[in-house]
Amino acid sequence: MTWVEYLRVQYGLLKRLVAGRDVLSDSERSVVTEFHKLYYEKANTGGTWQDTYWMGCKILKCPLDVWVYQEILHETKPDIVIETGTYNGGSASYMASIMDILGTGQIVTVDITAHGGRPVHPRIHYLNGPSTAPGIVSQVKTLAAGKTVMVILDSDHSRDNVFRELEIYAPMVSKGHYLIVEDSNVNGHPTGLDHGPGPMEAINDFLVGNPGFELDSRREKFFMTFNPRGYWRRV
């Protein structure tokens, strides 16, 4: 190895140490971005994430993120996960299965629409109504009282709704536990160009610089995530 090559390797290692997660070169980053767009946008033809199931129940997630969920649940073992946006119950059912293995945990999941045929599971508690409605919020607070809490925001992905959900639900997250803002990949981050301001803009306005939360970019270690800058830990 020449001195120049040696220094280049050392510089690369140093950059990785300083930058943490973002260890990709520009060309590697562009591979990830192009794959992300392909994966996300092929859903419009009925493929990929809109054709993904947990035990037969549709789950609107990227499997790489679902694996990260499993790691977080195993590490932090929250008493309760509050999820806004249930849809068919796929993500709730997935988390309930992980909690069955862990032997602990409950899920409270809220949706404005009572989609039919959701899985029935003793760890899942379904609430029907808008996630920001006072009646729903008060039921969630009652169920979460005295428990360690993790929160996942996955309902209406407009910036204003996510911001309002952050105002309501972020304070409920327990110290050392996670707040996950889903689908921050839309509005050009890097998909969904026509979406308009969404979760990423709410993250920037509410969480960036918020002393109560720390971005955990290690959770983006699989490079592609539907939740870029979406994994936050309460400090």
Ligand SMILES: C[S@@+](CC[C@H](N)C(=O)[O-])C[C@H]1O[C@@H](n2cnc3c(N)ncnc32)[C@H](O)[C@@H]1O
């Ligand atoms: C992305 S889906 C949830 C996907 C589900 N968490 C999963 O991973 O399979 C979004 C859901 O949010 C619901 N929703 C939309 N606006 C809402 C609101 N204001 N309050 C609660 N739920 C809402 C929709 O009815 C839809 O079922």
